[in-house]
Amino acid sequence: MKHGNVKIEKTNAARLLDRAKIAYELIPYRVDEEHLAATHVAEQLGEDVAAVFKTLVLRGDRTGHFVCVVPGDHEVDLKAAARISGNKKADLIPVRELLPTTGYIRGGCSPTGMKKPFPTFFHISVLQHSVIYVSAGVRGLQIRIAPQDLLRFVGGETAEI
Numbered sequence: 001m002k003h004g005n006v007k008i009e010k011t012n013a014a015r016l017l018d019r020a021k022i023a024y025e026l027i028p029y030r031v032d033e034e035h036l037a038a039t040h041v042a043e044q045l046g047e048d049v050a051a052v053f054k055t056l057v058l059r060g061d062r063t064g065h066f067v068c069v070v071p072g073d074h075e076v077d078l079k080a081a082a083r084i085s086g087n088k089k090a091d092l093i094p095v096r097e098l099l100p101t102t103g104y105i106r107g108g109c110s111p112t113g114m115k116k117p118f119p120t121f122f123h124i125s126v127l128q129h130s131v132i133y134v135s136a137g138v139r140g141l142q143i144r145i146a147p148q149d150l151l152r153f154v155g156g157e158t159a160e161i
Helices: 012-019 038-045 078-084 095-102 124-128 147-154
Strands: 024-028 053-060 064-071 090-092 120-123 132-135 141-145 157-159
Touching (some): 012 024, 053 078, 053 095, 053 132, 078 090, 078 157, 120 124, 124 147, 124 157, 132 147, 141 147
Parallel strands (some): 064 120, 120 157
Antiparallel strands (some): 024 141, 053 064, 053 090
């Protein structure tokens, strides 16, 4: 697959969307190891940071791991995330646990194609967009997709997180 004159390697997340016959586009961006934040990604894409979503993995005290997908300039509300996921409290997992838990590294964590499916909650604002961007599973590559398609694919639900 090519984007301009850049050859793009399909990621596992992209192959899973292909298999499910879901329309999406792979969009490359320049990675800055010092600035892995979604705000930097949005700048690189020339998009509003509110449409560039980051994927966070949390652990609840009752249910174990779950995923929150929130706008790039938004911090997840841990109390709300705990409540919506059936936990009393929840915290982000340490970065060192991200790869063994999901198969992804920080700055390249996609809501699709994790090692195993986890309950996934999207910030309610996701439905205000006709398309959103999420990581394709590697740094430097985003998936541009209709939010309803992504929600349906990962079995996600929306919440005030």
